[in-house]
Amino acid sequence: MQRIGVFICWCGSNIAATVDVEKVSEVIKQEKGVVFATNYQYMCSENGQQIIKNAIKEYNLTGIVIGSCSPRMHEATFRKAAQAAGLNPYMVEVANIREHCSWIHKDRAEATEKAIILVRTAIAKVLLNTPLAEGESPVTKRALVIGGGIAGIQTALDIAEAGFEVDIVEKNATIGGRMAQIDKTFPTLDCSACILTPKMVDCAQNEKIDILSYSEIESVQGFVGNFTVTIRKKARYVDENKCTGCKVCMQYCPSKKGLNEFNMNMNTRTAIYIPFAQAIPNVAVIDPEQCIKLKTGKCGVCKLKCSAGAINYDMKDEFIERKYGAIVVATGFKPIDLDNFNEYAYKDSKDVITSLELERLMNAAGPTNGVLLRPSDNAHPKDITFIQCVGSRDVSGCGKPYCSKICCMYTAKHAMLIREKYPDTRVHVFYIDVRTPGKNYDEFYRRAVEQYDVDYIKGMVGKVFPMANGKLLVQGSNLLDNEQIFIESDLVVLATAIEPEPSVRKIATLLATSIDTNNFLTEAHPKLRPVESPTAGIYLAGVCQGPRDIPETVSMASACAAKVIGLLVKDKLKTNPCIALTNENMCNGCSQCANVCAYGAISYIEKEFRLGGGKTEVRRVSYVNPAVCQGCGACTVTCPSGAIDLKGFSSKQIMSEVETICKK
Amino acid sequence: MVNRDLLLKRAEELFDAGAVERVLGWTNGEFSYDQSPAVFSNKEDLANFVYDAFCGANLSKYLIEQTRQKKKTAVFLKGCDTFSFNQLLNEKRINRDFVKPIVIGCEGKLDINKIKEKVEGVIEDVSVEGNTVTIKTLDGTYTFDDKREFMLEKCLSCRGIAEVEDAEEIDIEHQFVSDGDRFSMVHKLENMTEDERFAFWQAELSKCIRCNACRNVCPACSCVKCVFDNDQSGVWTKAPADSFEEQCFHIIRAFHVAGRCTDCGECSRVCPSHIPLHLLNRKFIKDSNSLYGEYQAGVETDAVHPLIKYTEQDLDPTKAVAKTEGSNE
Numbered sequence: 001m002q003r004i005g006v007f008i009c010w011c012g013s014n015i016a017a018t019v020d021v022e023k024v025s026e027v028i029k030q031e032k033g034v035v036f037a038t039n040y041q042y043m044c045s046e047n048g049q050q051i052i053k054n055a056i057k058e059y060n061l062t063g064i065v066i067g068s069c070s071p072r073m074h075e076a077t078f079r080k081a082a083q084a085a086g087l088n089p090y091m092v093e094v095a096n097i098r099e100h101c102s103w104i105h106k107d108r109a110e111a112t113e114k115a116i117i118l119v120r121t122a123i124a125k126v127l128l129n130t131p132l133a134e135g136e137s138p139v140t141k142r143a144l145v146i147g148g149g150i151a152g153i154q155t156a157l158d159i160a161e162a163g164f165e166v167d168i169v170e171k172n173a174t175i176g177g178r179m180a181q182i183d184k185t186f187p188t189l190d191c192s193a194c195i196l197t198p199k200m201v202d203c204a205q206n207e208k209i210d211i212l213s214y215s216e217i218e219s220v221q222g223f224v225g226n227f228t229v230t231i232r233k234k235a236r237y238v239d240e241n242k243c244t245g246c247k248v249c250m251q252y253c254p255s256k257k258g259l260n261e262f263n264m265n266m267n268t269r270t271a272i273y274i275p276f277a278q279a280i281p282n283v284a285v286i287d288p289e290q291c292i293k294l295k296t297g298k299c300g301v302c303k304l305k306c307s308a309g310a311i312n313y314d315m316k317d318e319f320i321e322r323k324y325g326a327i328v329v330a331t332g333f334k335p336i337d338l339d340n341f342n343e344y345a346y347k348d349s350k351d352v353i354t355s356l357e358l359e360r361l362m363n364a365a366g367p368t369n370g371v372l373l374r375p376s377d378n379a380h381p382k383d384i385t386f387i388q389c390v391g392s393r394d395v396s397g398c399g400k401p402y403c404s405k406i407c408c409m410y411t412a413k414h415a416m417l418i419r420e421k422y423p424d425t426r427v428h429v430f431y432i433d434v435r436t437p438g439k440n441y442d443e444f445y446r447r448a449v450e451q452y453d454v455d456y457i458k459g460m461v462g463k464v465f466p467m468a469n470g471k472l473l474v475q476g477s478n479l480l481d482n483e484q485i486f487i488e489s490d491l492v493v494l495a496t497a498i499e500p501e502p503s504v505r506k507i508a509t510l511l512a513t514s515i516d517t518n519n520f521l522t523e524a525h526p527k528l529r530p531v532e533s534p535t536a537g538i539y540l541a542g543v544c545q546g547p548r549d550i551p552e553t554v555s556m557a558s559a560c561a562a563k564v565i566g567l568l569v570k571d572k573l574k575t576n577p578c579i580a581l582t583n584e585n586m587c588n589g590c591s592q593c594a595n596v597c598a599y600g601a602i603s604y605i606e607k608e609f610r611l612g613g614g615k616t617e618v619r620r621v622s623y624v625n626p627a628v629c630q631g632c633g634a635c636t637v638t639c640p641s642g643a644i645d646l647k648g649f650s651s652k653q654i655m656s657e658v659e660t661i662c663k664k
Numbered sequence: 665m666v667n668r669d670l671l672l673k674r675a676e677e678l679f680d681a682g683a684v685e686r687v688l689g690w691t692n693g694e695f696s697y698d699q700s701p702a703v704f705s706n707k708e709d710l711a712n713f714v715y716d717a718f719c720g721a722n723l724s725k726y727l728i729e730q731t732r733q734k735k736k737t738a739v740f741l742k743g744c745d746t747f748s749f750n751q752l753l754n755e756k757r758i759n760r761d762f763v764k765p766i767v768i769g770c771e772g773k774l775d776i777n778k779i780k781e782k783v784e785g786v787i788e789d790v791s792v793e794g795n796t797v798t799i800k801t802l803d804g805t806y807t808f809d810d811k812r813e814f815m816l817e818k819c820l821s822c823r824g825i826a827e828v829e830d831a832e833e834i835d836i837e838h839q840f841v842s843d844g845d846r847f848s849m850v851h852k853l854e855n856m857t858e859d860e861r862f863a864f865w866q867a868e869l870s871k872c873i874r875c876n877a878c879r880n881v882c883p884a885c886s887c888v889k890c891v892f893d894n895d896q897s898g899v900w901t902k903a904p905a906d907s908f909e910e911q912c913f914h915i916i917r918a919f920h921v922a923g924r925c926t927d928c929g930e931c932s933r934v935c936p937s938h939i940p941l942h943l944l945n946r947k948f949i950k951d952s953n954s955l956y957g958e959y960q961a962g963v964e965t966d967a968v969h970p971l972i973k974y975t976e977q978d979l980d981p982t983k984a985v986a987k988t989e990g991s992n993e
Contacts, residue, residue: 509976585888585889586887586888586889586894588755589756589757590756590757591755591756592755595968595973596972604756617732619732619888620756640884640887640920640921640924641887641889641891642891642897643888
């Protein structure tokens with residue numbers, strides 16, 4: 001006979017203000033199987049836990065139900081308390097009467113009734129609970145970082161610093177990411193490359209770090225502590241171990257029309273190229289779309305000129321399989337496409353550029369060697385108009401509903417740098433709001449307005465017209481003066497919204513982790529677990545999780561590293577005992593469960609069964625590897641015979657809960 | 665054209681050569697038109713072997729039991745049976761090493777219920793010559809010149825023969841393949857109002873006597889222990905309790921076989937209450953086809969059906985719901 005104890009938490013006034021906790025515990029006391037019920041102000045507190053422990057001992061409880069906040073908050077707390085009192089921790093059920101009840105209802109009577117039903121439901125489940133024991137699984141002491149931008153670099157460096165091996169997989173030919181393309185960084189205006197490239201070099205020189213550039217994730221299997229990842233090393237047609245980075249090939253390559261991605265396609269490069277001077281690895285790569293040899297078979301100049309003998313036109317994609325204990329996603333961002341924003345004439349005029357393009361135009365290694373020239377005629381622009389929130393905070397559906405967060409600051413930076421370098425230039429900035437929270441950020445923006453006399457105009461731009469004289473007519477509104485204004489500009493710079501690098505969608509699928517409607521990866525908890533994904537062993541660094549600037553990205557990267565190190569120092573991980581189990585007497589070996597198992601936990605064995613009368617038969621039945629199963633339950637709903645069940649969440653338990661909810 | 669003598673000769677040869685220990689075929693039932701599946705274990709038994717226009721029964725499911733006994737078994741597979749055979753191989757239900765499949769051409773089997781509706785008196789004999797059907801009853805002789813009038817529903821939507829690996833073939837050139845739309849009745853049901861549709865199914869399903877014939881004949885219903893027979897399942901006693909449970913039974917079964925049902929039509933063929941059960945399965949097939957792309961169970965022995973496969977192109981579930989709900993508008 002089960003002896004159930006029920007503990008209703010007030011959660012201060014979070015629950016008690018809407019739910020009559022006294023009534024709930026009184027009503028629940030009458031439930032079949034319940035021998036003790038009480039309520040208390042904070043069940044999660046030391047005192048609250050003591051009430052639970054005492055009751056378990058005093059009433060010899062076989063199972064307990066806590067009516068409180070979401071089990072995601074305090075299930076572990078209550079399980080520990082139960083264990084301390086000698087009760088199996090899996091004999092604890094949490095009825096969520098806060099998020100699922102008090103927070104979403106206003107009517108006290110209704111909320112109280114619902115709370116009673118939710119607690120009854122948890123009792124129905126706990127009556128069918130069985131004690132479970134945690135297992136153990138080993139930890140592969142190596143981490144994978146996907147993405148070699150500043151987020152990935154910082155994470156890898158910190159993990160390596162702690163003594164663990166870490167691989168960076170970067171889809172481009174060099175690490176560095178977006179930060180490598182940026183000219184100066186706010187709010188200190190130090191040179192981006194000057195602070196980034198030493199870190200890139202550190203990565204290359206660190207014995208614990210293996211950089212797999214020009215590579216992509218092909219498949220991921222396993223689970224926290226035990227991931228097996230297949231990495232596609234794309235054919236770069238240059239042997240990384242032989243190439244010395246001398247760039248002679250680039251001097252002789254006759255194909256010079258490839259667009260230079262590093263310079264935002266604003267100039268060209270050769271078919272064989274090193275993305276930029278400080279590239280890591282400093283190894284050339286051949287663009288197969290541009291290479292004459294690869295396209296027509298006739299050329300081969302680079303191979304002839306390469307004294308290192310590094311060129312190999314027959315190179316094929318290579319697949320590497322590696323094991324990891326933890327995976328960090330640091331896939332970064334790209335500016336959105338401006339196809340939906342024809343009003344800014346981005347496609348019609350060369351002199352309408354994005355802010356990232358401006359970074360390259362102002363950078364000494366850029367297409368103009370750092371001299372600000374407008375793209376159409378290489379003239380010095382005298383009137384420059386910046387338009388903020390291009391595609392950000394846009395609820396029309398054309399752009400993104402969120403704030404891209406970095407644009408206000410970099411636009412102030414651009415405006416200031418231009419005014420500093422070219423004092424004869426007039427700089428206008430159209431803005432909706434200027435948002436500059438952060439250490440020394442608002443001071444930075446105020447300097448642009450007060451010291452550098454940048455013309456900030458509160459209002460949006462309606463349209464940009466390319467004019468016959470080569471200038472751009474910017475038509476906008478000045479909300480403070482309530483008037484329409486026209487500004488003749490030589491250059492228009494669009495503070496384009498940023499979005500997660502599109503390849504993150506595929507990666508999220510491979511990692512079985514969640515993604516939101518804007519393609520940002522979802523964190524396990526927005527406040528308390530911001531760098532962990534809901535999938536154990538997967539961590540998130542940088543803009544893949546949400547818009548953020550470099551200082552925040554670096555903090556997040558180091559936080560990820562701390563989490564990864566915390567995982568990798570463990571020799572064994574406790575495994576969730578709520579895993580699938582096959583009832584061999586019902587399994588017909590049809591293999592559907594193995595088809596849906598994302599973790600490869602299911603295999604098949606031939607097993608002999610007694611039929612009675614001395615007869616036996618051998619049948620094929622499924623076997624769930626308890627070290628690999630993650631308890632997702634996909635197999636249990638797929639099994640046509642109902643032969644697989646999830647421990648702790650059996651079909652019977654769930655049906656019993658449903659029946660209780662439906663019962664009048 | 666495939667006839668009894670042709671199949672019998674081949675079965676005898678296989679026994680003579682010691683190539684098989686069992687032959688799965690058909691034998692006479694109570695009447696001349698209710699031929700039943702039968703296992704023949706020697707040449708002498710074959711005297712009772714029958715093959716005619718009423719051998720509609722799908723033999724593939726019986727191979728589960730036969731091959732588990734590790735007896736090499738020859739089996740005659742009509743077009744519809746080939747899909748079921750492949751599907752059972754896909755689900756690892758049949759041990760292929762112990763099967764000698766013989767695929768036979770089929771020009772359509774007859775539905776005795778359709779015949780009974782057209783003639784008077786006790787039926788003594790039915791013969792088919794080309795498209796002509798001659799029916800002798802105690803009251804007289806009837807001749808009809810369009811066989812299709814009497815063909816089984818499953819034959820009227822025949823999709824021909826699925827490729828069976830390493831199979832012997834007999835006269836597969838003479839195979840009837842339907843040119844009709846097998847979803848036409850599903851369309852009709854979808855176009856009904858909710859109330860009309862409910863009334864239609866209530867009328868049909870209330871005829872159910874829970875004899876379990878549909879389940880027993882269904883090649884996709886081959887669980888070691890059916891939930892409705894399992895006293896541990898918590899649902900077995902409920903099943904026959906009232907008409908609502910009867911309705912649920914068929915819908916649960918349709919979910920159970922979804923993705924694995926080859927649309928062999930056996931459920932409707934054997935239903936003593938003539939409930940068009942195949943329509944439930946066809947609705948599922950039609951929805952799955954429209955949401956996740958065309959898929960026919962039983963074409964390939966290693967296919968993974970859309971309901972247990974995830975691809976990045978898969979429709980968003982919320983859109984899927986909207987799409988199927990919208991299908992009756």
